[in-house]
Amino acid sequence: MAEVILKNIKKVYPHSEKKRRRGEQEKKTNLKVTDEGVLAVQDFNLTIADREFIVLVGPSGCGKSTTLRMIAGLEEISGGDLLIDGKRVNDIAPKDRDIAMVFQSYALYPHMTVYENMAFSLKLRKIDPQEIDRKVREAAEILDITQYLDRRPKALSGGQRQRVAIGRAIVRNPKVFLMDEPLSNLDAKLRNQMRAEIIKLRQRIDTTFVYVTHDQTEAMTLGDRIVIMKDGVIQQVGTPQEVFDHPANLFVAGFIGMPRMNLFDASLVLENGRYAVKLGELYVELSEDKQKRLAAKNVAPQEITLGVRPEHISLAGNAAGAVRGTVDVSEMMGSAIHLHANVGGSDVIIIVQTANLSDEEKAGFAMGKEIAFTFSGSIAHVFDRESGKNLEF
Amino acid sequence: MKKQASGLIWTIILSVVSALYLYPIIMVLLNSLKKESAITTAGAFTAPTAETFAGLENYVSALTSQGFGKSLFYSLFITISSVALILLCCSMCAWYISRVNNLLSRMMYLLCAFSMVVPFQMVMFTLSQTADRFRLFFIRFNNPYTICFIYLGFGAGLAVFMFTGFMRSVPIEIEEAAMIDGCSPLQTYFRVVFPILRPTMISVGILETMWVWNDYLLPTLVLDIKKYRTIPMLIQYFRGSYGTVEMGAMMASIMLTVIPVVIIYILGQKHIIKGVLAGAVKG
Numbered sequence: 001m002a003e004v005i006l007k008n009i010k011k012v013y014p015h016s017e018k019k020r021r022r023g024e025q026e027k028k029t030n031l032k033v034t035d036e037g038v039l040a041v042q043d044f045n046l047t048i049a050d051r052e053f054i055v056l057v058g059p060s061g062c063g064k065s066t067t068l069r070m071i072a073g074l075e076e077i078s079g080g081d082l083l084i085d086g087k088r089v090n091d092i093a094p095k096d097r098d099i100a101m102v103f104q105s106y107a108l109y110p111h112m113t114v115y116e117n118m119a120f121s122l123k124l125r126k127i128d129p130q131e132i133d134r135k136v137r138e139a140a141e142i143l144d145i146t147q148y149l150d151r152r153p154k155a156l157s158g159g160q161r162q163r164v165a166i167g168r169a170i171v172r173n174p175k176v177f178l179m180d181e182p183l184s185n186l187d188a189k190l191r192n193q194m195r196a197e198i199i200k201l202r203q204r205i206d207t208t209f210v211y212v213t214h215d216q217t218e219a220m221t222l223g224d225r226i227v228i229m230k231d232g233v234i235q236q237v238g239t240p241q242e243v244f245d246h247p248a249n250l251f252v253a254g255f256i257g258m259p260r261m262n263l264f265d266a267s268l269v270l271e272n273g274r275y276a277v278k279l280g281e282l283y284v285e286l287s288e289d290k291q292k293r294l295a296a297k298n299v300a301p302q303e304i305t306l307g308v309r310p311e312h313i314s315l316a317g318n319a320a321g322a323v324r325g326t327v328d329v330s331e332m333m334g335s336a337i338h339l340h341a342n343v344g345g346s347d348v349i350i351i352v353q354t355a356n357l358s359d360e361e362k363a364g365f366a367m368g369k370e371i372a373f374t375f376s377g378s379i380a381h382v383f384d385r386e387s388g389k390n391l392e393f
Numbered sequence: 394m395k396k397q398a399s400g401l402i403w404t405i406i407l408s409v410v411s412a413l414y415l416y417p418i419i420m421v422l423l424n425s426l427k428k429e430s431a432i433t434t435a436g437a438f439t440a441p442t443a444e445t446f447a448g449l450e451n452y453v454s455a456l457t458s459q460g461f462g463k464s465l466f467y468s469l470f471i472t473i474s475s476v477a478l479i480l481l482c483c484s485m486c487a488w489y490i491s492r493v494n495n496l497l498s499r500m501m502y503l504l505c506a507f508s509m510v511v512p513f514q515m516v517m518f519t520l521s522q523t524a525d526r527f528r529l530f531f532i533r534f535n536n537p538y539t540i541c542f543i544y545l546g547f548g549a550g551l552a553v554f555m556f557t558g559f560m561r562s563v564p565i566e567i568e569e570a571a572m573i574d575g576c577s578p579l580q581t582y583f584r585v586v587f588p589i590l591r592p593t594m595i596s597v598g599i600l601e602t603m604w605v606w607n608d609y610l611l612p613t614l615v616l617d618i619k620k621y622r623t624i625p626m627l628i629q630y631f632r633g634s635y636g637t638v639e640m641g642a643m644m645a646s647i648m649l650t651v652i653p654v655v656i657i658y659i660l661g662q663k664h665i666i667k668g669v670l671a672g673a674v675k676g
């Protein structure tokens with residue numbers, strides 16, 4: 001239980017000697033490269049409240065693990081301040097930070113039984129053996145691994161190992177609980193099950209969590225707040241609902257939501273003091289709160305990139321004043337149909353709920369069929385065409 | 394059919410080769426059971442007959458001969474201290490080499506690999522001179538109690554090489570977990586790394602034990618022959634009470650030295666092969 005504050009945290013990986021000698025630069029990713037080295041994380045500012053569940057999410061190589069490892073003390077912090085419970089811990093050893101970590105590869109001690117694995121940290125802290133026994137058994141009970149306490153990790157399945165790894169962390173009762181992609185080695189079914197268990201666990205052990213994943217479903221379902229990162233830079237911090245409803249830029253818009261948000265080249269117009277978007281013949285006035293935000297920033301009418309999520313598009317009966325396209329592929333998903341439509345040469349995905357459709361209508365979306373669609377002004381996202389920033393912010 | 398035929402040929406070839414390896418040992422075994430007078434060049438390969446069979450007489454005289462107990466003690470002491478020192482120091486060194494990536498660690502690794510290539514004969518004379526004269530804080534290295542440091546030097550190459558090969562296949566997260574769980578670096582080593590290295594410890598331990606126990610040249614060069622004799626040295630200088638070489642007792646003591654090594658090897662065979670492979674594949 002503790003507040004964690006990251007102030008201007010920065011991580012620089014120095015150039016490897018060989019490359020420096022050859023004057024070469026690493027070009028694998030879009031990470032910023034300076035004279036010192038590769039900037040894996042930069043300008044990381046975040047205040048994690050006590051008992052908050054924070055999820056760091058982003059594509060591979062964006063610096064999530066690096067950030068987490070800096071909090072854990074496994075990676076040196078190149079710049080900035082890290083505060084746990086108000087105390088600066090930049091130069092404090094991992095063991096004295098009162099944190100626990102669950103690794104992607106579980107990292108159990110292979111020569112110890114499950115019981116010994118879980119008791120290890122308590123033994124090192126010279127806690128009374130009876131107390132250790134009580135804590136280990138309690139944690140084993142919570143995680144339902146009591147019957148495996150005498151086994152070695154080798155004799156456990158992936159899911160069971162993961163539980164042991166979590167158990168090893170919770171017996172400590174740490175101030176901060178760090179998890180680096182703990183579910184990514186599990187198969188899809190087990191992953192869903194463990195995700196639900198982490199939610200339950202969270203209610204029982206009520207501490208500060210920092211959780212790293214590249215899976216947006218995990219991020220959305222687990223996090224109180226989500227931190228979306230790209231190339232070592234925070235793109236947006238917000239609740240799952242916030243980042244879904246108000247993506248700060250095109251990257252976040254594309255990263256959160258499945259299938260991806262549709263993007264159109266459109267224009268933002270200002271008529272009689274009211275903002276609207278114009279896409280071909282379609283003219284949609286934006287909702288009140290969007291009007292206010294745009295007006296407050298005094299945004300000028302301009303060419304924009306318009307974003308609309310597939311589930312927010314509705315089919316229009318008549319084609320007048322709507323966007324027209326032809327169906328390329330129609331995927332029946334059961335409760336919904338995913339239409340891939342060709343609109344002026346680009347691919348647009350539309351989700352049509354099947355609940356209120358007749359069988360005839362359901363079968364009607366054959367390839368080549370002409371369709372027309374609209375959307376409302378409350379879910380149209382307007383992005384600057386150059387920078388990709390959401391114009392509302 | 395073809396496969397069977399080639400299999401047969403290989404079996405024959407390898408049988409002949411192993412017979413070549415075995416025949417000196419068999420010869421020693423046969424002669425160790427003969428009476429002293431029956432051990433002749435001409436009859437080296439004949440099995441003991443009713444008249445020449447000596448029973449365990451030679452073994453008894455070897456075991457009771459003067460200096461055997463002392464030599465056994467020196468051999469045991471040198472072997473145990475050297476192997477223990479090699480295991481401890483080389484596993485620590487390999488841990489450093491595999492976890493720290495800087496110039497020093499790379500140089501150390503290359504140096505160890507290089508030391509395996511240099512034949513002992515190349516350095517033995519300088520070594521014996523150095524061992525005679527060198528002293529470190531009044532500690533000299535020409536006696537059985539400190540000779541383990543010399544063995545450490547010569548054994549380090551192989552040991553570090555094998556330990557590093559295995560260590561590199563161990564995920565570093567385990568050590569990081571230990572650090573978070575509250576281990577100091579020394580605790581991480583002794584409570585986590587050391588037990589994980591156990592299989593390699595066993596194979597390195599067996600290889601080094603066989604080498605040190607059987608080694609003749611190094612102790613001969615370094616130790617004062619008049620004062621200290623390990624078992625291989627004792628055999629060489631086996632003499633009867635009248636200055637003649639007692640062949641029977643000598644053969645018997647050779648057998649006595651070989652037996653422990655054979656037992657250790659048979660017990661640890663599985664580990665040796667595993668350990669050598671781990672080093673080879675992943676190193």
Ligand SMILES: Nc1ncnc2c1ncn2[C@@H]1O[C@H](COP(=O)(O)OP(=O)(O)OP(=O)(O)O)[C@@H](O)[C@H]1O
Nearest residue numbers: 013029038040059060061062063064065066067214
């Ligand atoms: N030792 C290093 N030297 C140089 N660059 C490094 C080093 N370690 C990591 N990086 C770089 O830092 C960036 C961030 O790495 P990090 O492991 O934090 O990514 P991640 O977000 O956890 O990705 P993933 O989802 O694949 O685990 C990567 O682009 C990586 O190439």
Ligand SMILES: [Mg+2]
Nearest residue numbers: 064065066180
């Ligand atoms: Mg990672």
